[in-house]
Amino acid sequence: MMQASKQNRRRIVAALRTTNHRMHIESQVNQMHMTGKTLIVLGAVFTVGLGTASTVIATTQNAVVTKNGETQKLYMLTSDDTSDILKSAGVRAGHGDLVLRSTNAQGSIEVNVRTAYPVDVLADGSTKQVTAHFGDTVRDVLQEAGVALGPVDTVNVPLDQPVTENTKLRICRNHIVTVKADGVSTQVVAATDTPAQQAVQRAGVTLSKEDELAEGTDQTITVNRVTYKDEVLSETIPFETVTEEDDGLLVGESQVKAAGTNGSKKVVRRTKFVNGKAASTSVVSTEVVKNAVDRVVVKGTKERPQEAEESRSAESSSASSQQSANGLSYSRVLTGKCTAYTGGGVTATGVSAAVGRVAVDPNEIPYGTRLYIASPDGSYVYGYAVAADTGGFVYSSSTMADLYMDTQAECENFGRRTMNIYILD
Known part of the structure; x- marks a missing residue:
């Protein structure tokens, strides 16, 4: 019996040595593979038969399981397989979830599960969907989506805020606008599609309904103050x-x-x-x-007898003979170029310039002479007039008379025409 006891003790010591050796190997493997956050699945539990009674000695470990920030501890685990650990903790990892495993300083296994969910990123006119995990911030998601922010761009959620399920991120591309108004330049940050009027108001400039905005190609808006x-x-x-x-x-x-x-x-x-x-x-x-009242001129259409025409021509050549035209009696008729003038003032005879008071060469037509002036064909009739002023043409041209008119437009319309000046009796 004593001999048998010694043999059993030797078998137990050998079994313990073998078990210790295998546990040492497991420890080395854990140290090699658990340094990073990597999912590691270990092999089966080692068992050692003790004596003829086949006594089983199993390895046991502790674990800390964290899912989305909630932690629970597990003790005396008989399996260090990650799936078994999660099952023991009642934690389920879905498709796309991030499972991180490591070993802490106390030798306990740490398993961290971070749930995956989609996040929409709207930038530059298109939407991109990326997979985020519990704890990821807006900054992390933008980096994952490959979206770079400019110096004044904005996001609808703070960059350091963790995203949640169904988070939608919208990136607003901004630029600096210079608003010039009343001699002062003010810079404001505005979105690319911000209306000019809104940018001006953001600069603290008050607009009236008549003011006008001029947008430059260099991101400037000029406020033009308009009055009437x-x-x-x-x-x-x-x-x-x-x-x-x-x-x-x-x-x-x-x-x-x-x-x-x-x-x-x-x-x-x-x-x-x-x-x-x-x-x-x-x-x-x-x-x-x-309303203006038209000047009406009556033009004769009755044919003149030949004898009367010849007699009229003969009488026209005689300055002293008595003649008549349009029912008027005149001593002679002068035919020549006439011009027109206006502007008021006082004539050479001391009376005010007015329609019917014409400028002449007093050596040819004495002041005070009563006149009747019309074109030879009767298409233009100036009418009755009196020689009241000296024309500036006396020493410089062959103009016969300068006719006074009310407006510059009438003078321009008249121009320079050939007219008959009848010297009335």
Whole structure:
């Protein structure tokens, strides 16, 4: 019996030595493979038979299992397989979940499970979906998505905030805008698609409804202050000359049926000022105050007898003979070029310049001479007039008379024409 006891003790010692050797090997393997966060699945548990009774000695270990920040400890585990450890902890790792395993300083196994979930990243007009894990921050996700942020770009979630399931990240591309207003430049951060008016308001600039914005190619917005000023003016409406035919008058004869009068209108002109400087002027309204009355000239259509025509020609050559035209008695008729002038003032005879008071060469037509002036064909009738002024043409041209008119437009319309000047009796 004593001999048998010694033999059993030797078998137990040998078994223990073998077991210790294998545990030493396991320790070395753990040290080699557990240094990084790597999923390691170990082999089966070693068992050693002791004596004829086949006594089993199993290795036991402790573990710390963490899932999404919640930790639990397990003791006296008979298997160090990661799947078995998670099963013992009642923790399930889904598809895409991150499982990290390591060994702490006390020799316990640490298994960290981080749940995977998709995160949408909207940037530069497109959406990219990346897989994030529990604990990942917005910064981590953007790096995973390959999205780089500019110096003034913004994200709808803080960069250091952990993402959660169904998180949607939106990147806003921004740039610096310079707003120029009232001599001051202000820089603001605005999104690429920010309206100019919103950027200006962000700069603290108040806009009126008339102000205008000018956007430059260098990310500048200039505020142009716009004001308007209205001016009320009175303008002349020139009368027009209308010709009527009368078979009671001979061809070449004409009469002024109505002298004609100018009208007037009230015109409102609006001037636009940009930053205090006049930029443009436009007419905003026109109101007729007085209508113009047409000058009506009656033109003869009756054929002149041949004898009378010859007699008229003969009489025209005699300055002293009595003649008549358009029912008027005149001593002679002068035919030559006439011009027109306006502008008011006082004539050489001391009276005010007015329609019907014409400038002549007093050596040819004395002051005070009554006149009747019309074109030879009767198409233009100036009408009755009196020699009241000296024309500036006396020493420089062959002009016969300068006819006074109310407006510059009438003068320009008249120009320089051949006219008959009848010296009335």
